[in-house]
Amino acid sequence: MPDSFIANNGGTGKVDKNTVKKLDVEGWAKLPPAERTRVLQQLTQGMSARNREAIEAYFNRVISSQKAQTPRK
Numbered sequence: 001m002p003d004s005f006i007a008n009n010g011g012t013g014k015v016d017k018n019t020v021k022k023l024d025v026e027g028w029a030k031l032p033p034a035e036r037t038r039v040l041q042q043l044t045q046g047m048s049a050r051n052r053e054a055i056e057a058y059f060n061r062v063i064s065s066q067k068a069q070t071p072r073k
Contacts, residue, residue: 028059029066036063 028036040059044052 029063 031039036059040056044055047055
């Protein structure tokens with residue numbers, strides 16, 4: 001497996017419970033953009049660029065799908 005290796009990204013491996021609560025998928029799109037950015041930065045601190053981009057892409061897809069499912073008034 002070419003992608004298998006031990007990571008040395010320097011992250012602490014600790015996750016703040018309040019941060020995890022904010023990652024509630026249903027409420028993610030409801031967060032103000034500045035708050036989403038702050039939470040993503042905290043979550044991805046110390047990760048490789050590849051992993052950080054993957055997580056950011058995931059949450060961007062969550063936002064897009066929530067906006068598509070929200071009924072327009």
